[in-house]
Amino acid sequence: MLKFDVLYAGEKTTIDIPESCDVQVVEPQPVDVDMDPAQIVDDALESPIDSPSFEEFIASHDxxxxxxxxxxxxxxTPEILKVVLLYLEDVDFKIIVASGTHAKPTEKDLREQILGQFYEELKDRVILHDCKNDEMVDYGETSRGTPLKFNKTITEFDAIIAINSIEPHYFAGYTGGRKSILPGIAEYMTVERNHSMALDERANVLALKGNPLHEDMEEAVGKVVNDYxxxxxxxxxxxxxRIVGAVAGDIFKQxxxxxxxxxxxxxxxxxxxxDLLLSVVYPPLDHDLYQGAKGFENTKDVVRDGGxxxxxxxxxxxxxxxxxxEMMQCADSVEGLVKRFEEMQEHYELGAHKIGSIPPFLANKELWMVTEMSEETVESINLKKAPSPQAAVDMAYEKLGPDMDVLIVRDSGNVVPQLSE
Structure with a gap:
């Protein structure tokens, strides 16, 4: 047996695969960096892209x-704040958590992940964005018709510092940059209209230029940064x-x-x-299927028909x-899901883009879930549950045979395997 380790449910799990199978494994590629993360961030702050240095930026605003x-x-965020806070001594600032349309973070989220060791120092400066209930400022609309409303808190300050990270994103091209503001601190309807462009085939992972959703984000955020x-x-x-690179300055060019x-x-x-793809979603994207579906979107194109x-x-x-x-459970069959999706294309609802690619995949392939959700819950969304990572391999081996080609994608919420030409 060939043995492979994956991280499932926060723990390392070993999978045995018969030697008769051809197995490929992909994961984030290593980067040789011998610099301290804080130094990487500070270097970016001192030499930003198309912008004064961070020190000069701070000195220019109140x-x-x-x-x-x-x-x-x-x-x-705590690692980045470790550097940023050195520049903000005796400076008037507050922190807004860019939750977009997500549920508000808990105190535990703030303490353990978002602010980390700076929680006690910063907790009284924190604002939690609420896309449905906060007061918003109106910025009109984009040329594509997206109504623009953003958290009115921005009007209380002279300037904005947007902290983020860059990873592949299955319809925005990449996370980071403009996403701090849209969807980060935008009203629900603003996010919904912008995200409706995820249905456009040009809104794809790794794609920025020519991606209508990304370009709509840039136009929208451009209106805000023009004022602030x-x-x-x-x-x-x-x-x-580990932080292996940092960029700073102009929120678009970086x-x-x-x-x-x-x-x-x-x-x-x-x-x-x-024939068999083991798409392994790592934390924090494995928290729920809404986020974990990125593992499906990033890897679905490398499964053969019948796989x-x-x-x-x-x-x-x-x-x-x-x-x-409710959207995922809206139909009791794949055919019903197709019909519901067609209805949502005419009257888009936020999240509809996440179900649109499932029926075409299921037309000639199978999608199983290895999850802590109950079998009843998995069946309620028209999918099949495999009891464990090993069970998924064993079940597939029975169905596909001893010569099946296997691909293991570690951290599939971020990793996007590319077929070599």
Missing amino acids: SFLVIVNDYARRTP PTFGINVVQDGEG LYKGAELAEEIYAPSIENKV IMALMVACPGGIGNEEYT
Whole structure:
């Protein structure tokens, strides 16, 4: 037997695969960096892209709104704050958590992930964005018709500091940059209209130029930063979560620069499509299916017709928020799901893009879930549950035979395997 380790439900699990199978493994590519993470960040602050240095930026304004990510992203915010706070001594600032349409973070989220060791020092400066209930400021609409409303808190400060990280994103191209503001601190309807463009085939992972959703984000955020000077700070991490690169300055230009390194790390080549894909979603994206579905989207194109994807996503948070859960459970068959999706294309509802690619996949392939959700819950969304990572391999072996080609994608919520030409 061939033995392979994966991280499932927060624990290392060993999978045995018969030697008769051809097995490929892809994961975030290593980056040789011998610099301290704090130094990497500070160097970016001193030499930003198309912007004065961070020190000069701070000196030029009186008050700052610092935007940070929530629990749904693995951005190492405390590590970045360790450097940023050195520049903010005796400076007027508050921190807003860019939750987008996610549920508000808990005190535990703030203490353990978002603010880390700075929780006690910063907790009284924190604002939690609420996309449905907070007062918003109106910025009109984009040329594509997206109504623009953002958290009114921005009007209380002279300038913005946007802290984020850059990874592949299955319809925005990449995370980071402009996403701190849209969807980060946008109203629900703003996010919903922008995300409706995820149905466009040009809205794809690794795609920025020509991606209508990304370009709509840029146009929208451009209106905000035109009024409030914005200094972006974005990091790129390796598979272990270590900061291996940082870009700063212009919130738009830095994204393109950081995306180059992110692609080197997260877009490895594979030789061919496979019979069995083990798509393993790592924390924090394995919290629920709403986030964990990224593992499906990033890897679905490398499964052969007649093949199987085993999506390994623990989902301690279940399917997701109420709206997404209702959407996923809206039909008792794949055919019903297709019909419901067609209806949602005419009257888009946030999250609809997440079900649109499932029926075409199931037309000639199978999608299984390895998850902590109950079998009843998995069946309620028209999928099949495999009891464990090993069981998924054993079940596939029985169905596909001893010569099956297998691909293991570690951290599939971020890794996007590319077929070599």
